[in-house]
Amino acid sequence: MGKIIAIANQKGGVGKTTTSVNLAASLGVLEKKVLLIDADPQANASSGLGINVEHVEVGTYQLLEHTATAEQCIIAANSPNVDIIPSHIDLVAIEIELVDKEEREYMLKKAITHLKSSYDYILIDCAPSLGLLTLNALTAADSVIIPIQCEYFALEGLGKLLNTVKSVQKIHNKDLDIEGMLLTMFDQRLRLSNQVVEEVQKHFSDMVFDTIIQRNVRLGEAPSYGESIIKYDVSSKGATNYLSLAKEIIKKNA
Template identity: 45%
Template sequence: MSTSEAEQSGLPELPGLEVPEQLLKPTSSGPSRQQEPAPNNPPAEGSKPGDIRSAEAVSTRNYQKFPIPAPLSGHGPARVIAMCNQKGGVGKTTTSINLAASLAGYGRRVLCIDFDPQGALSAGLGLTTHNVSTIYDLLIGRISDPHQAIQPTEFENLDVIPANIDLSAAEVHLVTEVAREQILASIIRRIADEYDLVIVDCQPSLGLLTVNALTASHGVMIPLECEYFALRGVALLIETIDKVRSRLNPSLELDGILPTMFDGRTLHSREVLDRVFEVFGDKVFDTVIGRTVKFPDASVAGVPIVEFAPNHPAAQAYRQLARELVARGAAA
């Protein structure tokens, strides 16, 4: 967006948001799936992606805009999505947990890979992270079979490969390895046929672990806090995605940007959301995640918010995100 366009819109100019055109191409469907005929549940009028593109409309949108996904007749091969943003505290782990739980609730087999040394995703699902095999053991070759690290959760169709603080040493260990950027991809290939979706919850950095996640993935989701500094950092992430596409993973796509922590009561939050819509267009999900204290409450309980408070608007939003992801062709 040019300076003159920004001035006409009445919004503050936010620099550094040039987006490579190749990242804005339409999202492909990824690995093919066989689905049963869709149920008689068409989306509501005006619910196509891109129809609602303003912060003012967010507060009035309903959460039944996308149809319930049709049942699958089989599982696999998995589509891999990296949940990525180098800024911390933007909702990557919360989104990974609740999107995975929502898709699992719709009959999809989902594997979450905790790729953050803080192990927040593992803790958020109530899993043990010490004295167990983790993603670190797979990365350094201490174990070779991914099944040894997979832990089932209390939720049907949802499994996790956990992480703990040991993962913080992985980058030092991997720096001398051959094809070090592709180690995670080789791990996922061994189990891809058993799942419909693999979600990699990345750490808040653009280091070797994140590059591994991007190299292993078909698509990237960017949770973006509706705050100015979070918005400014997206340009660097977009540049990294573009480099990985051109050098390591030509099939990598930007699946979408998910606005999180939106507070419609503040002008700043609305201005940032409007600018995201204007810059990224249809690459922004229609679903917007609001700010609520229910998220930390659910984390303390060790369950997704879709189970902790299933009727809460935040839980409804994540179920809509799952339906939207399927409608966009980014999930089975």
């Protein structure tokens, strides 16, 4: 049975999509079968794995509307063992369209739960908000990875996200677990980066991954080529970090 992991934080620019794409690719090269669901209307995870977003005919939007099955939405990504359900700017409208539907928080869960028998890991790249899209992802997920960037406002908004996780646990998904907090954009030369790491580890000790994602130019370049860091530059620090994270998750779930 596979595991569904949402990657969420309502703050933008913390490395959610970078993590979704590169963790999927890393798990794939470690011979795990992975499905990445792009649940962000910006569709960066889709383009980051080589999908031409303009040409997406069925994807997360149709999946949530239940006008297409998950199987109809799945495309093979340009990374070994990785499939993707792509997103499109249309997805912006979904929150309004689902608002008066019954059980609107369960649309994604109903559409993808049966896929757990076909994949080792299903990753969901969430939008940078705590709206209905993210709520659907958290309701469908077994656990959540929370990326936290090693910068000044890192912990701001974290309380809000943890409260959302708590209320999802209470109302929609009592089994939702925190897979871990992932420190991203770490620059060891900066005192602030080191302070944030200490602070997060002090507050959340066991919940923090051992792996820390370091600032890396190659990580920033890879998406513009529509490639994961594993495909773009496997010898880079970014690739090493994400492979280490993938191994940590596999070990944790063994």
